[in-house]
Amino acid sequence: MSSRKSDSRERMVLSAAALLREYGASATSVDHVLAHSGAPRGSVYHHFPGGRAQLIDEAVALAGDFITGLIDAAMQADDPVEAVDAFFALWRDRLVESGFRAGCPIVAVAVETNDDAPQLARSAAAVFARWQEALAALLVRHGLAEERSLRLGAFIIAAVEGAVIMCRAERSTAPIEAAAAEIHNLLIYALRDRPGTGSGPRPKA
Amino acid sequence: MSSRKSDSRERMVLSAAALLREYGASATSVDHVLAHSGAPRGSVYHHFPGGRAQLIDEAVALAGDFITGLIDAAMQADDPVEAVDAFFALWRDRLVESGFRAGCPIVAVAVETNDDAPQLARSAAAVFARWQEALAALLVRHGLAEERSLRLGAFIIAAVEGAVIMCRAERSTAPIEAAAAEIHNLLIYALRDRPGTGSGPRPKA
DNA sequence: GTCTATACGAAGATAGAC
DNA sequence: GTCTATCTTCGTATAGAC
Numbered sequence: 001m002s003s004r005k006s007d008s009r010e011r012m013v014l015s016a017a018a019l020l021r022e023y024g025a026s027a028t029s030v031d032h033v034l035a036h037s038g039a040p041r042g043s044v045y046h047h048f049p050g051g052r053a054q055l056i057d058e059a060v061a062l063a064g065d066f067i068t069g070l071i072d073a074a075m076q077a078d079d080p081v082e083a084v085d086a087f088f089a090l091w092r093d094r095l096v097e098s099g100f101r102a103g104c105p106i107v108a109v110a111v112e113t114n115d116d117a118p119q120l121a122r123s124a125a126a127v128f129a130r131w132q133e134a135l136a137a138l139l140v141r142h143g144l145a146e147e148r149s150l151r152l153g154a155f156i157i158a159a160v161e162g163a164v165i166m167c168r169a170e171r172s173t174a175p176i177e178a179a180a181a182e183i184h185n186l187l188i189y190a191l192r193d194r195p196g197t198g199s200g201p202r203p204k205a
Numbered sequence: 206m207s208s209r210k211s212d213s214r215e216r217m218v219l220s221a222a223a224l225l226r227e228y229g230a231s232a233t234s235v236d237h238v239l240a241h242s243g244a245p246r247g248s249v250y251h252h253f254p255g256g257r258a259q260l261i262d263e264a265v266a267l268a269g270d271f272i273t274g275l276i277d278a279a280m281q282a283d284d285p286v287e288a289v290d291a292f293f294a295l296w297r298d299r300l301v302e303s304g305f306r307a308g309c310p311i312v313a314v315a316v317e318t319n320d321d322a323p324q325l326a327r328s329a330a331a332v333f334a335r336w337q338e339a340l341a342a343l344l345v346r347h348g349l350a351e352e353r354s355l356r357l358g359a360f361i362i363a364a365v366e367g368a369v370i371m372c373r374a375e376r377s378t379a380p381i382e383a384a385a386a387e388i389h390n391l392l393i394y395a396l397r398d399r400p401g402t403g404s405g406p407r408p409k410a
Numbered sequence: 411g412t413c414t415a416t417a418c419g420a421a422g423a424t425a426g427a428c
Numbered sequence: 429g430t431c432t433a434t435c436t437t438c439g440t441a442t443a444g445a446c
Contacts, residue, residue: 031438158371178360236420
């Protein structure tokens, strides 16, 4: 090639995503990303002419795609209830492994974004929509109506995200385990009531 | 009295809470609070020797108490399902009235807080715990076991908070309405299954 | 693509007068 | 309780050399 491509750019986006997870959007400054990635300061605006906003935006897209992959993998389970259980377990493990420091990078951007960066809110919303569709597709495959499936998809994401915030604040897995157990119950009820099906497994205590 | 007490202090805490709701924790700077409240700059550290952290902390407590009052009022409904429906309606109305600008001030602090202000995470967690207890008390009064009631309390808060974040990002009430409908269903199932009770109302579509 | 240096503004916090 | 002035640090962004 005419010029050797460095990996600074990629490393910066990865670092930004990692910092978003653990420290939030405001704390994900250009300086911190440079320190975390080891990328050279001189090339920041060469790689990201849109400045910090572009960097954060790309980190949201990258983290969103990564988690979408995890969801898609979890949704391969035969039993839809098990699949959603696995989705919750994923987040619980992230919390525990990080000592309750790792939250959701998309939530961080969605919460801290204000009117002067409307693109970031749109990017976050797009990620949520993609996750919702992945969850809804699973439920549709198992016989639920599309409208109900989309509703449950949004609901599951809301429950996970809210629970992750609570777990970080109180440094405990209790909220996400409560959410997982209750979503588990609800899905069993929902799948049991679907047309043309005998009674399925009993809900948990 | 020996010295006339001004209301600058109270106004500053109120302004801080309002700014937390709409713009998040990082954007709730001392300057913005002063501009919003009209309080005099010279007396900030007279009223808040702990500086900005103390101001935010008091705003969390104030906003937390305010919302606790709203929850307690909603919980007075005879039917627990109606009570929780009212709780969701409360948040939905706040979103709509504010043009999807108002989120939850407690979540803002919980998400944006990092290791160098651990007290803020604790304050946020304390508010969540208080809300959880208020919701659980309602369910216990209507016959659910204490453990299940606390679990449902945490779950409902997680669902509300997650849904509010999604609603703000996509500027739509769909996520919180999905959460409200599914929690409604789940509560009907939970109350129907409680010991010594005939079948109650049917779940929504 | 990367370097150093720097401009510019915002934010938290303090000092000392009134 | 309130004022003005100031210090320091941090963060974004740009300039111009290499």
